[in-house]
Amino acid sequence: MNQIIQIAKRELSEFFDSLMGYVLIIMFLGFSGFFTWIYGDDIFFIGEANLNMFFKVAYWSLFFFIPSLTMRSLTGELRNGTLELLLTKPISYWELILGKFFSTFILISMALAPSLIYYVSLWGIGSVDHAAIILGYLGLLLMSMSYIAIGIFCSSLSDSPIIALLSTLFIGIFFHQIFETVGSTSLGLTGSILSFLSMFTHFDSISRGIFDFQDIIYFCSLILFGLYASKVILLSRNLNA
Amino acid sequence: MLKSLIHFMDIVVEHLTKRYGPQKAVDNVSFRVKAGEVLGFLGPNGAGKTTTMKAISCFIMPDEGDVRVGGYSIREHPEIIKKHIGYLPEHNPLYPDMNIIDFLEFIAKIHQIPKHLIQERLLDMVKVCGLEGEKHKLIRELSKGYQQRVGLAQALIHDPDILILDEPTTGLDPNQIIEIRELIKRIGREKTVILSSHILAEVEATCDRILIINNGRIVVDGTAAELQKQAQGHEILKLGVAGGDISEIFEKLMEIETVENVDFIDFENQQLEVQSYPEASSIKAIFDTCVANGYYITELTPIETKLEDIFRELTTH
Numbered sequence: 001m002n003q004i005i006q007i008a009k010r011e012l013s014e015f016f017d018s019l020m021g022y023v024l025i026i027m028f029l030g031f032s033g034f035f036t037w038i039y040g041d042d043i044f045f046i047g048e049a050n051l052n053m054f055f056k057v058a059y060w061s062l063f064f065f066i067p068s069l070t071m072r073s074l075t076g077e078l079r080n081g082t083l084e085l086l087l088t089k090p091i092s093y094w095e096l097i098l099g100k101f102f103s104t105f106i107l108i109s110m111a112l113a114p115s116l117i118y119y120v121s122l123w124g125i126g127s128v129d130h131a132a133i134i135l136g137y138l139g140l141l142l143m144s145m146s147y148i149a150i151g152i153f154c155s156s157l158s159d160s161p162i163i164a165l166l167s168t169l170f171i172g173i174f175f176h177q178i179f180e181t182v183g184s185t186s187l188g189l190t191g192s193i194l195s196f197l198s199m200f201t202h203f204d205s206i207s208r209g210i211f212d213f214q215d216i217i218y219f220c221s222l223i224l225f226g227l228y229a230s231k232v233i234l235l236s237r238n239l240n241a
Numbered sequence: 242m243l244k245s246l247i248h249f250m251d252i253v254v255e256h257l258t259k260r261y262g263p264q265k266a267v268d269n270v271s272f273r274v275k276a277g278e279v280l281g282f283l284g285p286n287g288a289g290k291t292t293t294m295k296a297i298s299c300f301i302m303p304d305e306g307d308v309r310v311g312g313y314s315i316r317e318h319p320e321i322i323k324k325h326i327g328y329l330p331e332h333n334p335l336y337p338d339m340n341i342i343d344f345l346e347f348i349a350k351i352h353q354i355p356k357h358l359i360q361e362r363l364l365d366m367v368k369v370c371g372l373e374g375e376k377h378k379l380i381r382e383l384s385k386g387y388q389q390r391v392g393l394a395q396a397l398i399h400d401p402d403i404l405i406l407d408e409p410t411t412g413l414d415p416n417q418i419i420e421i422r423e424l425i426k427r428i429g430r431e432k433t434v435i436l437s438s439h440i441l442a443e444v445e446a447t448c449d450r451i452l453i454i455n456n457g458r459i460v461v462d463g464t465a466a467e468l469q470k471q472a473q474g475h476e477i478l479k480l481g482v483a484g485g486d487i488s489e490i491f492e493k494l495m496e497i498e499t500v501e502n503v504d505f506i507d508f509e510n511q512q513l514e515v516q517s518y519p520e521a522s523s524i525k526a527i528f529d530t531c532v533a534n535g536y537y538i539t540e541l542t543p544i545e546t547k548l549e550d551i552f553r554e555l556t557t558h
Binding site for chain 2: 002003006007010013014017018080081082083084085086087088089090091092238
């Protein structure tokens with residue numbers, strides 16, 4: 001546990017030393033605030049006290065922000081050779097990967113936290129569906145965790161951050177949109193498999209305030225798969241290198 | 242209990258084999274390093290030194306064989322072994338954007354050094370490794386020599402029983418090399434050290450025992466003195482002779498019973514290299530031959546075989 005915390009701490013301070021952390025938080029709040037309160041189908045326009053617009057914007061902006069954070073997570077260690085430094089210290093593969101995972105997750109949570117002000121502001125506007133908003137946040141966190149896990153997996157594949165970024169986006173877009181689009185036009189088993197695989201199905205249901213274990217299982221299996229695959233890749237690198 | 246058990250930590254490498262594709266980087270290597278010994282690991286580039294060291298440090302898994310450190314196998318208890326090893330990898334990987342103190346603190350915490358001891362330990366390391374003036378600089382701002390010291394400091398911070406240094410002086414200037422060597426010598430008084438190098442003088446200067454490895458196999462194992470003795474089986478003389486035709490002199494010398502081989506060093510100045518058969522000396526016979534033929538000796542010096550020659554001889558075949 002100590003090792004995970006130390007790795008996460010180092011990683012987080014690197015995010016902020018490189019300004020990446022600040023840029024991300026400011027951009028995220030700027031985007032989501034703009035679309036939630038000012039532009040288009042904003043909160044005053046639809047005449048309901050909910051954060052659906054915010055969740056929609058967050059759904060897409062996190063999709064792009066997360067790969068840009070995870071693209072360096074293992075590629076940096078591979079490129080610098082610091083993987084050798086870490087793994088010859090009393091650190092296991094799991095501790096390293098989980099440290100990386102939690103550092104990015106904490107940063108995303110830090111970006112999401114100030115948006116709770118939106119939620120508080122809603123109270124003055126009308127009656128708020130608290131369950132929907134709390135579950136919406138839970139959905140965002142689970143979705144972020146899934147993409148972080150996929151991002152870390154992609155960053156274990158090569159020592160190039162660009163390849164990590166593009167492959168995360170490539171894998172991600174299937175879950176994010178393609179399964180949904182194709183699934184909605186397909187019938188029968190294919191259709192239902194695709195729509196089960198789609199992130200959108202699960203995020204949508206959870207952000208409407210419907211708590212279903214199926215959704216939790218879906219997110220958890222994506223997270224576990226991503227992290228486990230990263231471990232396998234790292235391990236096989238060391239067996240052959 | 243565990244700590245005191247591990248205090249006597251011998252390193253036993255047993256039939257270590259590691260393949261990269263069809264090529265064997267390390268081929269059935271076995272050796273033993275006693276606790277407290279300073280072992281020099283020599284060999285040309287690509288001989289398998291780094292691979293062996295990576296296996297001892299639990300970074301790579303060998304295809305066959307095992308390494309035991311204080312009785313623990315790298316296959317079963319890497320987490321215990323890692324705690325007792327300080328490892329400086331070949332290219333000295335560091336985090337360039339961290340400053341020295343933060344970096345060393347990170348490593349100290351990874352090693353779970355108790356919080357109240359960390360500060361003291363950090364200052365100690367900074368002092369031992371001569372980093373006082375630079376301690377708040379970012380690692381990427383440091384010269385190669387200072388980065389190397391940071392590498393050493395991170396390997397030493399948890400006061401390990403065993404120190405593994407992979408080519409610790411490459412890329413340093415002569416002054417830095419001497420400083421780092423002094424540092425290693427000082428550390429070597431208390432710890433087991435395995436040090437790899439392709440520079441012979443370095444190993445000769447710092448190590449108790451030398452292991453020469455070539456093409457993944459151990460070719461020599463012994464102290465520097467033993468190696469020299471072994472190579473000095475042949476008497477080799479540098480001989481200057483005048484007073485006659487050089488080719489004639491050459492022939493006469495070849496006729497001497499104890500002479501195995503004669504080479505020209507300098508044709509113009511009539512200088513030759515005379516090698517005798519093992520355990521035989523040709524000095525008297527050379528003198529007699531010269532007298533008998535009316536030549537006179539301008540120079541007669543025994544050539545000492547250096548470690549360098551042994552190394553060349555063993556690793557070029």
